[in-house]
Amino acid sequence: MDIKFDAQAAERLLQQMDIYCTGIQKETKDLLAILKNSGQWNDNQMKAFQANIMDLAKDLNQALSLEGEYMRTYYQRVQELRG
Numbered sequence: 001m002d003i004k005f006d007a008q009a010a011e012r013l014l015q016q017m018d019i020y021c022t023g024i025q026k027e028t029k030d031l032l033a034i035l036k037n038s039g040q041w042n043d044n045q046m047k048a049f050q051a052n053i054m055d056l057a058k059d060l061n062q063a064l065s066l067e068g069e070y071m072r073t074y075y076q077r078v079q080e081l082r083g
Contacts, residue, residue, distance in 0.1 A: 010078045017071050021064055028060040 031053050038050055 005081045007078070007082060010074075010081075014071065014078070016077060017067065017074075021067050021071070024060050024064045024067070028057050028064070031057045031060070 035053055037048055038046060040051075041049075
């Protein structure tokens with residue numbers, strides 16, 4: 001079996017991963033923007049809602065961190081294959 005390195009495909013994957021990470025960043029900012037306006041709400045579920053939003057934002061930040069690590073490793077491997 002012959003495996004061939006496709007530099008263009010590798011670059012496209014990195015670009016797609018970058019777009020994905022940008023989307024995660026936007027979603028996190030949007031969630032946190034909701035929290036800025038939630039202080040005016042006056043109901044019994046506000047604190048639970050805020051805690052859930054914070055948990056979601058933390059999960060997105062964790063995903064972004066892991067994805068960033070993966071992208072760095074992948075980029076290094078692509079550079080090694082290029083020589």
